[in-house]
Amino acid sequence: MTAEPAEHEGRETELLLQGVTVSYGEKVALSAVNLDVAAEAVVAVIGPSGCGKSTMLRAIAGLEPLTEGEIELGGRSLRGVPTHQRDLGLMFQEHALFPHRSVAGNVAFGLERKGRTESEIRERVGEVLELVGMDGFGSRSIEALSGGEAQRVALARALAPTPRLLMLDEPLGSLDRVLRQQLTGDLREVFARTGVTAIHVTHDQSEAFALADHVVILRAGRIEQQGSPADLWRHPTSRFVAEFLGHPNVWEVDGRHVLTPVTALQPDPNGSIVVRVDRVEFQEGRFRITGAEALLVSERVVVFDSDTAPAVGDHLRLALDKSQVYPLAD
Amino acid sequence: MRQPDVGAAGGTRALTAVFAAVALSFLGALVVWPLVSVFQRSLTGVGVERITEILGRGSVRRVVWFTLWQALASAGITLVIGLPIAHVLARYRFAGRDLIRALAVVPFVLPTVVVAAALSATFDRLRLDLDQTVAAILAAHVFFNVAIVIRVVGGFWGSLDQRPTEAARVLGASPFEAFRTATLPRLAPVIAGAGVLVFLFSFTSFGVILILGGPRRATIETEIYRNAIFRQEFDVAAVLALLQLVVVSLLSFLVARFQRRQARHARGRTRAIAKPVRGPMQRLHVLAIAGLALAVIGVPVAALVEASLRVGGGYGVDHYRNLFEPISLLPVTAGRALLTSLYFAIGAAAVATVVGVMAAFAIVRTGRLGHLIETAALIPLGVSAVTLGFGYLLAFTVLDLRRSPWIIPVAHAVVGLPFVLAAVVPALRAIDPRLRQAAAVLGASPIDVLRLVDWPLIRTASLTGAGFAFAISLGEFGATSFLARGDSAFTAPLAIFRLLSQPGDVLRGRALALSVVIGGIVALVAAMLERRRTDGAVLL
Numbered sequence: 001m002t003a004e005p006a007e008h009e010g011r012e013t014e015l016l017l018q019g020v021t022v023s024y025g026e027k028v029a030l031s032a033v034n035l036d037v038a039a040e041a042v043v044a045v046i047g048p049s050g051c052g053k054s055t056m057l058r059a060i061a062g063l064e065p066l067t068e069g070e071i072e073l074g075g076r077s078l079r080g081v082p083t084h085q086r087d088l089g090l091m092f093q094e095h096a097l098f099p100h101r102s103v104a105g106n107v108a109f110g111l112e113r114k115g116r117t118e119s120e121i122r123e124r125v126g127e128v129l130e131l132v133g134m135d136g137f138g139s140r141s142i143e144a145l146s147g148g149e150a151q152r153v154a155l156a157r158a159l160a161p162t163p164r165l166l167m168l169d170e171p172l173g174s175l176d177r178v179l180r181q182q183l184t185g186d187l188r189e190v191f192a193r194t195g196v197t198a199i200h201v202t203h204d205q206s207e208a209f210a211l212a213d214h215v216v217i218l219r220a221g222r223i224e225q226q227g228s229p230a231d232l233w234r235h236p237t238s239r240f241v242a243e244f245l246g247h248p249n250v251w252e253v254d255g256r257h258v259l260t261p262v263t264a265l266q267p268d269p270n271g272s273i274v275v276r277v278d279r280v281e282f283q284e285g286r287f288r289i290t291g292a293e294a295l296l297v298s299e300r301v302v303v304f305d306s307d308t309a310p311a312v313g314d315h316l317r318l319a320l321d322k323s324q325v326y327p328l329a330d
Numbered sequence: 331m332r333q334p335d336v337g338a339a340g341g342t343r344a345l346t347a348v349f350a351a352v353a354l355s356f357l358g359a360l361v362v363w364p365l366v367s368v369f370q371r372s373l374t375g376v377g378v379e380r381i382t383e384i385l386g387r388g389s390v391r392r393v394v395w396f397t398l399w400q401a402l403a404s405a406g407i408t409l410v411i412g413l414p415i416a417h418v419l420a421r422y423r424f425a426g427r428d429l430i431r432a433l434a435v436v437p438f439v440l441p442t443v444v445v446a447a448a449l450s451a452t453f454d455r456l457r458l459d460l461d462q463t464v465a466a467i468l469a470a471h472v473f474f475n476v477a478i479v480i481r482v483v484g485g486f487w488g489s490l491d492q493r494p495t496e497a498a499r500v501l502g503a504s505p506f507e508a509f510r511t512a513t514l515p516r517l518a519p520v521i522a523g524a525g526v527l528v529f530l531f532s533f534t535s536f537g538v539i540l541i542l543g544g545p546r547r548a549t550i551e552t553e554i555y556r557n558a559i560f561r562q563e564f565d566v567a568a569v570l571a572l573l574q575l576v577v578v579s580l581l582s583f584l585v586a587r588f589q590r591r592q593a594r595h596a597r598g599r600t601r602a603i604a605k606p607v608r609g610p611m612q613r614l615h616v617l618a619i620a621g622l623a624l625a626v627i628g629v630p631v632a633a634l635v636e637a638s639l640r641v642g643g644g645y646g647v648d649h650y651r652n653l654f655e656p657i658s659l660l661p662v663t664a665g666r667a668l669l670t671s672l673y674f675a676i677g678a679a680a681v682a683t684v685v686g687v688m689a690a691f692a693i694v695r696t697g698r699l700g701h702l703i704e705t706a707a708l709i710p711l712g713v714s715a716v717t718l719g720f721g722y723l724l725a726f727t728v729l730d731l732r733r734s735p736w737i738i739p740v741a742h743a744v745v746g747l748p749f750v751l752a753a754v755v756p757a758l759r760a761i762d763p764r765l766r767q768a769a770a771v772l773g774a775s776p777i778d779v780l781r782l783v784d785w786p787l788i789r790t791a792s793l794t795g796a797g798f799a800f801a802i803s804l805g806e807f808g809a810t811s812f813l814a815r816g817d818s819a820f821t822a823p824l825a826i827f828r829l830l831s832q833p834g835d836v837l838r839g840r841a842l843a844l845s846v847v848i849g850g851i852v853a854l855v856a857a858m859l860e861r862r863r864t865d866g867a868v869l870l
Contacts, residue, residue: 063770082341083770090771096764100786113773
């Protein structure tokens with residue numbers, strides 16, 4: 001398999017993974033992964049826990065030795081290059097800020113390693129803290145920060161030395177939902193303003209779709225599918241991807257799986273499908289209805305939208321637009 | 331899944347390998363080789379026939395019997411006195427509780443020769459003629475070890491979940507029945523563990539027996555010393571050291587077992603709250619026990635200080651001034667011996683801390699090798715210093731290293747090493763590996779990571795360990811008495827021992843003054859460490 005080009009739009013390749021495999025004895029965490037990331041692209045890597053997405057970041061960082069394969073950053077092979085000479089930024093799930101340094105001391109760490117002068121460091125620290133909305137926090141101690149503030153500082157610390165590649169390992173995973181939504185928006189803005197090339201690992205597909213130009217879905221150490229968010233949503237190739245992205249109507253027909261998009265089902269008195277209404281929710285100006293269709297020996301769940309709200313327990317007829325039904329690989 | 335530490339960074343592995351190599355060579359040369367020498371001397375050098383012959387001697391049997399029963403009696407009496415104190419300190423809130431608690435640590439950190447001097451001064455003051463009696467030995471052991479019972483049992487008791495006991499009361503048990511059925515079963519392993527620990531320390535007690543017991547009282551420990559140093563009976567010394575090693579290993583195993591069982595009970599416990607004192611009966615109880623604690627701990631300390639200031643009929647600092655006067659009994663002045671001790675203590679603390687920090691890295695970062703290093707480093711904690719000193723005598727005579735004064739601070743460092751590890755290893759384990767990874771990604775080389783992440787986070791713990799090593803070296807007597815040769819190796823504890831062994835008030839006054847100075851320095855260091863609320867105190 002060759003690496004699928006990401007949405008390059010004429011930009012050069014910044015990060016290239018070729019046949020990257022990481023295994024611990026018998027257990028294979030990452031298997032022959034190919035990835036091509038364009039300069040200034042934001043790539044999200046998603047998948048269920050244990051799929052190898054964190055291992056991928058650790059392999060790029062040099063924290064996990066490769067069993068096989070090759071990683072190139074900015075056209076240079078990373079083989080034999082120790083972690084500290086790779087010019088990366090990495091943001092962890094639980095900030096991993098240095099407890100013995102102040103906010104400014106944390107942000108300055110990477111700049112100090114690059115041998116910047118004191119005035120350069122001071123200026124850059126102020127700049128990055130402002131970028132993440134933490135200006136004025138420089139002298140604070142790490143213990144005094146809230147979870148969201150700590151993550152902002154961790155982002156500033158990773159960005160300060162202007163790394164070639166910024167890697168984010170579930171950066172919002174430990175935060176509550178409201179904070180997560182707010183920070184997702186802020187991350188988007190920071191990515192746009194800095195033009196940094198970024199790989200964002202998450203298990204939350206809505207976060208990935210909101211942030212990335214290109215989404216990679218990992219399953220058990222292999223890339224299951226990759227593409228633009230819109231592309232992935234419209235054309236999932238497998239049942240795993242369809243279900244992982246949250247498509248409700250993945251049906252088995254004649255022993256094969258098909259995806260019936262919600263938009264393919266319309267209430268219609270002459271329709272061929274009869275469903276019993278089980279649940280009615282109001283979503284974005286329409287009613288989202290979860291029903292059950294009786295089959296020969298079992299039932300299957302059918303989800304569709306309607307402008308009017310039927311009562312739970314009612315039976316409704318639906319018309320199916322077969323042209324939208326989409327076959328899936330297993 | 332636990333992620334492996336900075337995996338691909340070969341530099342980190344190289345550093346760890348260097349640390350492990352340093353720790354292994356240090357422990358191999360200074361712990362394993364000397365003890366192997368003892369084994370070798372006793373098993374192959376003496377032979378099984380001679381071993382049974384020596385162990386069959388009436389004199390040896392009497393020594394073993396006395397060692398056992400005095401240790402058993404010491405443990406029993408210490409528990410009887412210590413448990414009521416532990417109970418009151420754990421269960422009641424009253425003025426002076428913190429003072430007694432802080433005071434309770436003092437005897438345990440005091441050097442054995444200082445403890446012997448304090449008890450000797452106490453008997454003198456109380457006009458008790460206990461010189462060279464078993465009672466004197468037992469009293470010193472109780473004074474020395476009561477802190478263990480108070481700290482170990484009291485600490486556990488104070489945080490013991492009260493609900494099972496309250497449930498028993500609600501179900502109709504009297505206060506005593508509730509204690510017997512609901513509290514005691516949970517306390518028992520801790521009490522037993524503390525008892526075995528006191529037994530172990532009394533079993534290997536050396537300075538106290540030598541000074542307070544006089545020439546006629548002999549335990550395994552003092553007989554190893556006398557046979558090796560005075561009688562040149564190396565076979566007998568080796569057989570006794572072997573016996574000592576066997577008993578100590580057995581007891582250490584017991585302590586570890588009790589600690590495991592205690593850990594099981596500790597799971598899920600909640601913080602119980604000490605109650606204020608209510609009613610005249612409770613007040614009387616608390617008052618009596620607090621008085622007992624103050625008497626047991628405070629009287630010997632006060633008697634020592636008072637006696638060191640007594641000059642003829644009045645008081646003065648003459649004995650302290652006399653410390654720098656030369657006398658024929660000592661090769662150097664007492665003051666000079668004190669300086670030697672301070673130099674050695676600084677050297678020992680430096681060596682123990684440097685080796686300890688390196689060993690800690692190796693322990694935390696390597697699997698089986700780390701376990702081996704940890705085990706080897708903890709051996710000196712159980713094995714008595716006398717056995718270790720005897721091992722040095724056997725092992726280093728070959729290389730003639732024993733004549734070098736350097737061997738003393740190095741031996742002290744070996745004895746202090748477990749305390750450095752007890753402080754540094756938990757601090758190192760507590761560092762989130764992601765901090766090191768974050769630093770590496772930000773461009774820090776393995777040495778930078780060590781310097782900028784690890785070191786700042788273990789600095790306080792290392793200083794604590796250094797403080798313990800310093801205090802232990804300052805008072806170390808057992809190993810030193812085997813190794814000290816020449817004027818430049820004559821330490822303050824040796825001076826105290828020699829001065830106390832001779833009759834005469836002038837010499838005695840000097841010994842007491844020196845004891846107060848040494849004890850004062852050690853207590854000061856202990857107080858500073860205590861204020862930091864360190865992990866090292868776990869070992870006490």
